[in-house]
Amino acid sequence: MGSITLKQVTKSFGDVNVIKPLDLEIRDGEFIVFVGPSGCGKSTLLRMIAGLEDTTSGTIEIDNQDATDMPPAQRGLAMVFQSYALYPHMSVRNNIAFPLKQAKVEPAIIEQKIEKAAKMLNLTDYLDRKPGQLSGGQRQRVAIGRAIVRQPSAFLFDEPLSNLDASLRVNMRLEISELHKSLDTTMIYVTHDQVEAMTMADRIAVFNGGIIEQVGTPLELYQKPVNQFVAGFIGSPKMNFISVDAKAGDPTCSLGVRPEHFKITEEEGLWTGRVGVIEHLGSETFLHVHVDGVGTLTVKADGDCKVAYGDIIHLAAAEEKIMYFDKDGVTIPELSWGEEHPSSAA
Amino acid sequence: MATTQSRTLAKIMLFPSVSLLLAWMIVPLCMTLYFSVLDYNLLMPGDNEFIGFLNYEFFLTDPAFIESFFNTLLLVGGVLFITICGGIGLAVLLDQAIWGRNYVRIMVLAPFFVMPTVSALVWKNMFMNPVNGLFAHFAEFIGVTPIDFFAQLPLLSIIIIVSWQWLPFAALILLTAIQSLDREQLEAADLDGAGPWSKFVYIVLPHLSRAVTAVILIETIFLLSIFAEILVTTSGGPGYSSTNITYLIYTQSLLQFDVGGGSAGGIVAVVIANIVAIFLMRLIGKNLEG
Numbered sequence: 001m002g003s004i005t006l007k008q009v010t011k012s013f014g015d016v017n018v019i020k021p022l023d024l025e026i027r028d029g030e031f032i033v034f035v036g037p038s039g040c041g042k043s044t045l046l047r048m049i050a051g052l053e054d055t056t057s058g059t060i061e062i063d064n065q066d067a068t069d070m071p072p073a074q075r076g077l078a079m080v081f082q083s084y085a086l087y088p089h090m091s092v093r094n095n096i097a098f099p100l101k102q103a104k105v106e107p108a109i110i111e112q113k114i115e116k117a118a119k120m121l122n123l124t125d126y127l128d129r130k131p132g133q134l135s136g137g138q139r140q141r142v143a144i145g146r147a148i149v150r151q152p153s154a155f156l157f158d159e160p161l162s163n164l165d166a167s168l169r170v171n172m173r174l175e176i177s178e179l180h181k182s183l184d185t186t187m188i189y190v191t192h193d194q195v196e197a198m199t200m201a202d203r204i205a206v207f208n209g210g211i212i213e214q215v216g217t218p219l220e221l222y223q224k225p226v227n228q229f230v231a232g233f234i235g236s237p238k239m240n241f242i243s244v245d246a247k248a249g250d251p252t253c254s255l256g257v258r259p260e261h262f263k264i265t266e267e268e269g270l271w272t273g274r275v276g277v278i279e280h281l282g283s284e285t286f287l288h289v290h291v292d293g294v295g296t297l298t299v300k301a302d303g304d305c306k307v308a309y310g311d312i313i314h315l316a317a318a319e320e321k322i323m324y325f326d327k328d329g330v331t332i333p334e335l336s337w338g339e340e341h342p343s344s345a346a
Numbered sequence: 347m348a349t350t351q352s353r354t355l356a357k358i359m360l361f362p363s364v365s366l367l368l369a370w371m372i373v374p375l376c377m378t379l380y381f382s383v384l385d386y387n388l389l390m391p392g393d394n395e396f397i398g399f400l401n402y403e404f405f406l407t408d409p410a411f412i413e414s415f416f417n418t419l420l421l422v423g424g425v426l427f428i429t430i431c432g433g434i435g436l437a438v439l440l441d442q443a444i445w446g447r448n449y450v451r452i453m454v455l456a457p458f459f460v461m462p463t464v465s466a467l468v469w470k471n472m473f474m475n476p477v478n479g480l481f482a483h484f485a486e487f488i489g490v491t492p493i494d495f496f497a498q499l500p501l502l503s504i505i506i507i508v509s510w511q512w513l514p515f516a517a518l519i520l521l522t523a524i525q526s527l528d529r530e531q532l533e534a535a536d537l538d539g540a541g542p543w544s545k546f547v548y549i550v551l552p553h554l555s556r557a558v559t560a561v562i563l564i565e566t567i568f569l570l571s572i573f574a575e576i577l578v579t580t581s582g583g584p585g586y587s588s589t590n591i592t593y594l595i596y597t598q599s600l601l602q603f604d605v606g607g608g609s610a611g612g613i614v615a616v617v618i619a620n621i622v623a624i625f626l627m628r629l630i631g632k633n634l635e636g
Contacts, residue, residue, distance in 0.1 A: 052533050073539035085530035089552035098548070099538035146538070 001063055002153040002186035003028045004049060009058035011044055018044050020210045021058065026154075026188065031180050034190045035197040035233070036207030043158055045207075046190045050079050050156050063153060073102075078147035079156040082163065084139045086131040086146075092118075093127040096145045103150075117145040120179075137168045144179070154186035161196065173199060194234055198222070206230050224336075228329035231256050237286060237298045239323070242271075251332060256323035259286065259300040262315045264307070269316035273297065275307050289313065375616075382609035389603045401610035410586045410594060411611075415618070417501055418590040421508070422569040422622075426562055428509040433516030433561065434554065438546070440517065441524045451521075458514040462574040469507045470496070470579045500580045500588035507575050512568075516561045523557035524550065559633040563626060570619055591615045 004026040011019040019041045026032050034042040047053040049060060051072035059068045067075050086095050093114055100110045118124045121141040131139055140160060147155055161169045177200050180187050191197055197204045198218045206213045214221060214230045225231035232238050235258055242255045273291035287299040287307060299315060307313060324335035385397045405411060440451055457465065473480050474495035482492035495503040527550065535545045573592045576582055582589035582597065595615060599608020
């Protein structure tokens, strides 16, 4: 229970095509993250799956049933909104009970389910409070609790952590991952934060301009991005792109090197530059190196790196870590990750 | 308004306007209080001697007072009931995406801009007139005896007229409240399986409670002093059946030229208005907090 199949799904608002024909198979029990810059259509697609937006063409199947024109409540999905969308005048208890009351569940069973959900989410002490008296993280948990009690076939999360502060976000990230492991239910999670995507997802779908650029596990996307967009979007700090002069017979137009794959060398390396801003994070150091004719490269070094502002340093990178892109920004697989994975470029 | 200096400065700056407003209120109130204990009748010029609380005694024991007191409550309560219920209904309708919504909204607001005397005359002569009125024509058309509204149902007729005037106000305030409702809450309710009625009862109505409170408080202030509509339609009659406190004070002081009795009535009206205000604030004022 909980597989969702999108077949040639599109969405347009007037003349604007927000989602271009798109196919996606979401497997039962999987945690899939839709990631992409704002305005790329990821939230719209989520709302289409939820039934809050009409589908312009194509079909959405939930558990092999055509759900394209089903009203939201019948799809058996639960959604956690960015603003939490709690009912402000109801207590936490009534908020969580609301979907059950609408489904005419017996009061005794409702009470039982509330207790269970509250225990799971550490909300037992807050059941009689109003949402206005709760902190951001607690409201988030109430929203999740309201979703859990319905026992949906899939959970939809629409940027649920974007209103929380940084440390709380890390905690909630873990809690949601934990929840996924214990419930073993399909989860679709929309975010613009690639760190959230990388840490939580079984699979990631990278969106850009209404299309899916690549779907894969976090490591696949990191190691074998199919194009420059995915390569730049996944990984933090982002990959350095270095344009090179095209040679006859060589399609390479630019190289990609991740900051963590540079080596600072004593002798002459591939690039030579002057160190600009240095960011010390303790465990690691980020150097912004100005290289003539290339631009500024971000380099990740050790935490105790002794380089100072204005130093001239040499940079090298292992050949197998360098990515090669052609003039359209598409990865050249033979050069980027050897001949043995040509199929991954598809 | 943080430092002592800025607070002191604020007090000094506020002083002239506050004292002017205070004088504006205090002087007439004191004069009314003073007149209310005098034997002051314009038909019998004399010494205007001090008669204690005799004016109050006459006013409060007048059978017309009790009748007009309940008329006032019925008028305020009836109009509030009609405008709140109708206002919520209109607001929900106007919130729907319909063609030409902006024009419809302006048209709905129109009655509020019509002066009370004018709208009362329009109702009196065009709608409720037992011979030429639209309602009379309609009654004849379906073959029943036309109702002589101002003779048979005087208070109800006035309630209808005043409700017609205040319905747009309530609808407008409630419409803006509905528009401020977070759409994600409605979407969440959609996903939770709530139908239109459940959404209205559990999401929209609770959201409107503050706006309803504001409408009740504001309307009550104005409805306690309804006067023009009564003057141009029933003149308080037949008997005292459509007289409210305001109109009774008018009869007392300007038709009977009894300034002392009218002033006593005015003070009684001030006390009643304050009782109503305290009662309302206790009852629904908590909705405005937080």
